[in-house]
Amino acid sequence: MTDRPEIVCICGSLRFAEEMLAANLDLTLAGAIVVAPGIFTRPEDGARRLTDEQKTALGALHLRKIDLADRVVVVNPGGYIGETTSREIAYARAAGKPVSFTDPG
Template sequence: MPDRPEIVCICGSARFVDEMSAANRDLTFAGVIVVAPGVFPRAEDHEPDELITNEQKTALAALHLRKIDLADRVLVVNPGGYIGESTSREIAYAHAIGKPISFTDPL
């Protein structure tokens, strides 16, 4: 048995919050430490005065890259093969630092 559980970072579009939550649950029940987005900035979920600012979005994106740094591997939640711009950047980052990457759906 390893000294610690595997750490997996979940990446994916905010439109797939339910699917990411399910993946988080499944991995957690399998004994995996999961790091995932903590905030899902979708305009339709907020009142106009509660929207996430561009500065906050930038900070969240940078924070998520640090989560990838902590992980042993990355799981991309991509129903129907969809990968958006932010997720593409996260995949490129994970690839550049040598993290194994897997996908929930074929590309």
């Protein structure tokens, strides 16, 4: 038995940055340690463009965050799940991590 807080990894499309930040706040206030994407801005919002190498490295880093987590929460308003998030869900499930969705529909 451990007294360490639950670790939750947030996954989802960066188009839902506000929703991911809200989920992060809710989970944190509930006492969880939250790991989430490290970058919430998108080039179409005027943010710096990432190189393909940087995108690949960030994707691999996010999988390591899933490795650290006790469970995964997918932020998917309207039921939307993109290609990258689908891969992360498959990775989490293959690792035996419970996966839940903010919009189970």
